[in-house]
Amino acid sequence: MAKTNTVFVCSECGATSPRWLGRCPSCGKFNTLAEEVVAPPVEKPTKKSVYSLPHARPLREVGYEKFERVSSGICEFDNVLGGGIVAGSLILLGGDPGIGKSTILTQIAANLSAKHKVLYFSAEESCSQVKMRAERLKLTCQDLLLVNGTRIDDLENELDGVEYCVVDSIQAVYTDDLSSSSGSVGQVRECATKLMRLAKSRNITFFIIGHVTKEGALAGPKVLEHIMDTVLYFEGENQENYRILRAVKNRFGNVSEVGVFEMTGEGIIPVSDYSGIFLSESRGEEAGCSVTPAQTGNRCMNVEIQTLITKTTFGQPRRMSLGIDYNKLTLLLAVLERRCGLHFSSNDVYVNVMGGIKLNEPACDLALCAALASAYLDKPIDRYTAAFGEVGLTGEVRAVQYAEKRVQECVKMGFKRVLLPAKNLKSVSKYADKISIVPVLYLGTMIKNLFPKED
Ligand SMILES: Nc1ncnc2c1ncn2[C@@H]1O[C@H](COP(=O)(O)OP(=O)(O)O)[C@@H](O)[C@H]1O
Ligand SMILES: [Mg+2]
Numbered sequence: 001m002a003k004t005n006t007v008f009v010c011s012e013c014g015a016t017s018p019r020w021l022g023r024c025p026s027c028g029k030f031n032t033l034a035e036e037v038v039a040p041p042v043e044k045p046t047k048k049s050v051y052s053l054p055h056a057r058p059l060r061e062v063g064y065e066k067f068e069r070v071s072s073g074i075c076e077f078d079n080v081l082g083g084g085i086v087a088g089s090l091i092l093l094g095g096d097p098g099i100g101k102s103t104i105l106t107q108i109a110a111n112l113s114a115k116h117k118v119l120y121f122s123a124e125e126s127c128s129q130v131k132m133r134a135e136r137l138k139l140t141c142q143d144l145l146l147v148n149g150t151r152i153d154d155l156e157n158e159l160d161g162v163e164y165c166v167v168d169s170i171q172a173v174y175t176d177d178l179s180s181s182s183g184s185v186g187q188v189r190e191c192a193t194k195l196m197r198l199a200k201s202r203n204i205t206f207f208i209i210g211h212v213t214k215e216g217a218l219a220g221p222k223v224l225e226h227i228m229d230t231v232l233y234f235e236g237e238n239q240e241n242y243r244i245l246r247a248v249k250n251r252f253g254n255v256s257e258v259g260v261f262e263m264t265g266e267g268i269i270p271v272s273d274y275s276g277i278f279l280s281e282s283r284g285e286e287a288g289c290s291v292t293p294a295q296t297g298n299r300c301m302n303v304e305i306q307t308l309i310t311k312t313t314f315g316q317p318r319r320m321s322l323g324i325d326y327n328k329l330t331l332l333l334a335v336l337e338r339r340c341g342l343h344f345s346s347n348d349v350y351v352n353v354m355g356g357i358k359l360n361e362p363a364c365d366l367a368l369c370a371a372l373a374s375a376y377l378d379k380p381i382d383r384y385t386a387a388f389g390e391v392g393l394t395g396e397v398r399a400v401q402y403a404e405k406r407v408q409e410c411v412k413m414g415f416k417r418v419l420l421p422a423k424n425l426k427s428v429s430k431y432a433d434k435i436s437i438v439p440v441l442y443l444g445t446m447i448k449n450l451f452p453k454e455d
Helices: 075-079 101-113 127-136 152-158 185-202 326-342 364-375 405-413 422-431 443-450
Strands: 006-010 033-037 089-094 116-122 145-148 164-168 205-209 230-235 242-250 258-264 269-270 290-297 299-311 319-322 347-354 385-387 416-422 436-440
Touching: 006 185, 033 185, 033 299, 075 145, 075 258, 075 269, 089 101, 089 185, 101 116, 101 164, 101 205, 101 347, 116 127, 127 145, 152 185, 152 258, 164 230, 185 205, 230 416, 242 422, 269 326, 290 364, 290 405, 299 364, 299 443, 319 326, 326 364, 326 443, 364 385, 364 416, 364 443, 405 416, 416 422, 416 443, 422 436, 422 443, 436 443
Parallel strands: 089 205, 089 230, 116 145, 116 164, 164 205, 290 385, 319 347, 385 416, 416 436
Antiparallel strands: 006 033, 230 242, 242 258, 258 269, 290 299, 299 347
């Protein structure tokens, strides 16, 4: 028998080392290396034919591979996937414990079981717990197959004729090939690789649940993402009922798509009228808040940005940002300081985007500047005013994409005034009778417009 090889794997970044080290040479974290058994290398096939590639051919001769998409029965979920589930794909659903991953996948498994053979491989809960949940959610799924187990090698025997399989969760399963405990980087990676082989060889779609560790990375951090076809994150505050489903990787669709759900006693229901949930009730009363029509994937929604400015008590002014890139914040603070004479250098600045959504498009620059200026001048912005536009380092407001959709959304939400890049004016002038459109060429113009009495 071949000697079993072991390596030391960092539980944070997955880097390997032949010896134990106190500090991971790759990510610099201390005491994260753990010993793991290396699976024996796959014997190389010796026959020449196994290696032979198909002949290269020009693009025009390549046929289309048809991706058949199947609806999960939850429209928001389909949207995030890019229009439905692609057969034979590997979908990872990550999220904090208790966020509702098992709930939504039980619902989807039940929906799919009406027409397909679906297996729910539960490593965390017993079959009766899953049944109780299905009953609580009032799901009709008498044909849904349940199996309770933790050994991934056993799963293969249960897969005859199965088209969809839910694995709950990847951290709770293990394979005999490694001696380390379940949930370790090696186990997670090896189990996921096994599932990938099964998915591709037998054309089974796997939904894999993965818990997010305290640091926010999927356990077995990052080692899973490259294996998956689609990586979804389920986010939201446990106390609040809204949940956001976001794709961070998708081989079959757009990753900027988000799905909005509400967690109720009867399960997770998609929110089709998501407008207004990213706005606060009290906006317009306090300084430092502004609204921007943000485009995420195919949809546009009004999102509120809140900022707070306090006097710096320690030497170095603090900047903190949730939902908006930190570098973007510091950059725009510098632009406001230099181009508009608003001095933030002796102030701490805090930024938060309502509802836990992340804004990463340049079009939210103008609203962020408006919120910061409002906080600085301590003057609230009118409740029914929205703003969008990209801000350059010169203080110039640049045109953005989807101006028409954004203005439409503002009209729909009952906004009365929208500030937008002057270069976008032409495409939206037809809405002028429904909403007051304020074209802005420079950042200074916006500030004069919002706060007319300031110099
Ligand atoms: N009996 C119940 N009635 C209502 N809601 C429940 C019940 N049991 C669990 N929940 C809700 O479901 C959530 C757990 O969902 P679950 O899908 O098990 O999470 P995850 O699999 O992501 O850890 C809990 O946070 C709770 O809000
Ligand atoms: Mg669960």
